[in-house]
Amino acid sequence: MNYNLTLRFIKCLVLPTIKRFKSSSKVSEVKMSQVFKQVRNPLTGSMDWDVQHEEYDTFQDIARAAFADMLHDTERNKKYQRALELAIQKMHEQGKPANVLDIGTGTGLLSMMAARAGADSIVACEAFEPMAECCLKILAKNGLADKIKVIPKRSTELTVGEEGDLKQRANILVTEVFDTELIGEGALSTFSHAHKHLLEADCIVVPDSAVIYAQVVECPTMQKWNKVNDLVDEDLNVVLRTPQKMKDCPETAAVHDIQLSQLPRSSFKLLSEPLPVFYYDWSGKSPVDFNRTVRQSFVAKQTGAGQMVFMWWDLNMDTEGKIVLSCAPWWNHPDVNLEAERPQDTIPWRDHWMQAVYYFPKSVMLSKDTEASLISCQDEYSLWFYLEDEKTKFKEYKRPACECGFHLTFSRTHISYLNDGTRSKKFLARLKEVLNPNSIVLDLNGSSLMGLAAAKMAKTVYIHEDKKVNLGIQNEYCQANDINNITFIPEITEEIAAQADVIICDPCFKTSIQPWHSLMQYAHTVLKLKPKLKGSVEMVPDSCELWAMPVDFYDLQKIRVPVKKCEGFDMAIFDELVEGARQISDDELDAQPLWEYPCRARGPPQQLLHVDFADVKERYTADNECPIINPPSDKLSSVNGFALWSVYRLGAAAVSAGPSPALADSHLVSWDMRARQAVHILEKTHVVTKKNKWKYHLICDLEKGKFSVNMKIILPQ
Structure with a gap:
């Protein structure tokens, strides 16, 4: 394949120029050409080329933006509404028209609130063009298209004057340009520019401070x-x-x-x-x-x-x-x-x-x-x-x-994983069981510390690693611990594979995001090495399982479920846009640290997949129907998602990234804090009884590097 960096090719590596949606707000109906795009290979952790929609990056931005989460934030919405009402009222009491500027309008919610509160003129700007298009349709749907002027520009590009975007400077500014750091989205420059160029001197700003x-x-x-x-x-x-x-x-x-x-x-x-x-x-x-x-x-x-x-x-x-x-x-x-x-x-x-x-x-x-x-x-x-x-x-x-x-190379999640004393002690205990002073060890993961620890117990350790940064960190550890029996190898040769008495792979590849990524990388490597390995070779871990269960999230579902109506305004067009974008760009399962997002179990954990690393197969499939927790009598319960996690076996011990063993319908699930789990959020909450079940269909193809799992509630006929 020819990977020349043509102009068309460069276009798919950066945020693409956004095409206007002329006929429909549904992204799935937009006809597009396809381009090559770099995607992460779950088998190797490297970036490979794949064919994607030309506007893949744009759709991903839409699908993963926090627009829906904000629209579900009732407190935020109501306090913006009340503050706008007071600002407009104050302008009218002073005998002035209320001329509102909405910076970063998104769906247009704040502008519609201003219109409902009696603003005399409203100009809204939105630089992300798909959202600007969506906003126009939402305004039309809610009968406000003639009251709100939408400009598809950044606020710093707006002009004021008879031929400008604003006829005169606004005297009310409403905006939400904040992030967790408050100022990380450029709030300081946004407000500074607006006061210099777009607002009257005695304006009212929502929020004020x-x-x-x-x-x-x-x-x-x-x-x-x-x-x-x-x-x-x-x-x-x-x-x-x-x-x-x-x-x-x-x-x-x-x-x-x-x-x-x-x-x-x-x-x-x-x-x-x-x-x-x-x-x-x-x-x-x-x-x-x-x-x-x-x-x-x-x-x-x-x-x-x-x-x-x-x-x-x-x-x-x-x-x-x-x-x-x-x-x-x-x-x-x-x-x-x-x-x-x-x-x-x-x-x-x-x-x-x-x-x-x-x-x-x-x-x-x-x-x-x-x-x-x-x-x-x-x-x-x-x-x-x-x-x-x-x-x-x-x-x-x-x-x-x-x-x-170290902190530039590894994510905070990865550092936290390496600091998980409970997990590492189980790994070390297993290494002591299988290693002796004559052992030759092959470590498949240079993002871990276990190969270094194994060198203290074995004769020779080969660590598969070719990244210079990782090698530098590993060498720092070798010097600090007087380790001199390690050889770092950029690739695993037949000779080295044939020598190995023990293969270790701490399943924490730094490129892994989903629970199955490390599993697939480990299993795929073992599958390739299988003909070259000793029949007596030990595997640490010796197997891996993927587990799942239905859950009822307290709040996490708000990042994915349709908005429908927000503060009385119809947002169905926005729901269609986001859903269409997700169909193109998003996986069904998101990686989330579930300890931050409370949920209740709504069914016993079910094992979806078991991979024995001593007998790895090219392809795994599984289908099953599973019970929902049976509430007392016919009491109703609810399910709005599924959680999926990994469990690795180390001889008699197990290392789980999932919930604590004690699960009950009336208690919150206690999740492992040192790993991310996978989450599938249902489009709507299902009310269930003991008559309901859930089913799954799983495919894990180590040859093609494909993994998929579909989970859904079975509704009674």
Whole structure:
């Protein structure tokens, strides 16, 4: 195949030019040519070429955008509506027309709210052209096409004047250009430009202002997503020491967005009160500051290691600060019901605005009632933090950057997996059972530490790795642990395969996303090596299973289910657009860290697939019907999705990325925190009884690198 980088080929590697949808909002009805696109091969982890729709990237952006999640956010919608009503009322009381500018309108919801509240003129801009097209159709569907002017441009491209996009400057701005960091989507430049070029001096902005809060905490659980620990066995002996440069590395300042309200309250100590670190005046009364550093002193609430801050923000929606939208975790949320069994379930849920964790470049041990200082830094798009006390001072507060390579090479999920002491102790125990001083080991995964640990127990270890960055990290470990019996190999030769007494593969390939990716990469490699291996070769792990069960999510389904109506407006056209985009670009199963998304089990776990690595086959298929949990008598229950996870067998032990063994209809599922599970969200919630079942159809083709599983509820005839 000729992979010359023609203009057409380059077009499919970047965000394509978007074609207008002339005849229908359904993406699936748009006729397009096809192009080659790079996609990840689940068997090798490498990028291969595949044929996709020409506008594949665009559809993926539509399918995975948080538009639907926001539309399901009732609190957000109602507070925007009330703030708009007050702003328009205030303009009218002053004898002025209410001229509204909506920046980043998306579906047009905020503009329609402004129209309903009595705005005299409304101009909405939306740079993402498929959404601008969709917005126009939604406005027409709701009878508002003649009241709202939609401009398919960025706000920074808008013009004002008789021949411009706006006839005159607006006196009300409504916008939602915020992310988990508040300013990560360019809010500072958006507001700054709007006040200079698009708004009147005495305008009203919805929201009016914002405050970022930070709270200093000690949290060993979250620290496992950040710092690499020594590898320790069941007897608490250090098997593998982490190189000092990795322990001392300041890591990076990248935000770690997370559903903090789902973090077990017993897993962290609050060392400070919530500190208001940055205030943002969106109203234009004070200039926007694109770079600043703020020092705030506080007295430690209790003794502990200041390892990080938990961060969130509040929006003051109106000019008087009476309408507040808070993204605080439950223990600091103004609307929480602390008397509830699960207080976190009593505050609004949202996935588009979560909380964030920022790790300090250096942790500081604080004593109760002693003073310390939090240094908060901000540039145009991001935040970072330092912690100081009397003994710990920094000469400068530059943005932290990884100096060891580990944090640039591996994701936080991968680092957390490597720090999973329960899992690693089971692996080490199994290695001790199968290895001896004369063993020759072949390690299939250079993204793991198990090959390094095996070198302490075996004669020779071959590690399959050809990435320079990974090799550099592995060599750092070898030097720090005086390991000299490892050979790194870019490919596995017949000679090396024939020598191996033990094959190990910690199933944590850094390219893996879904639960079956590591399974397929491991099994495919073993399948290719099978004719060359000794008949007595040991496999660690020796087998893998994929399990699934029906569940009832509390909130996660909101990222996928149709909106239908939002605050009284018909959003069916948007639902059609998103569904069509998903059919083209999205898999049926998403990878999610389910510990952040509460759900109840609605059926016993079912094994879908078993792969014995000593007897790997080219293709696996499975079909079955499975029971729903039988509620007492004929009590109704509900199912809105399925969860899927992996279980690896290590002799008599098992390493599961799924739920804890105790599952009951009336209790939340407790999920493994160090891995992602796969989720299939149903288009609608099914009300079920003991008469219902669910079924699945699975195909795992190791020869072609194809995996698919279809799961659905069987409705009674």
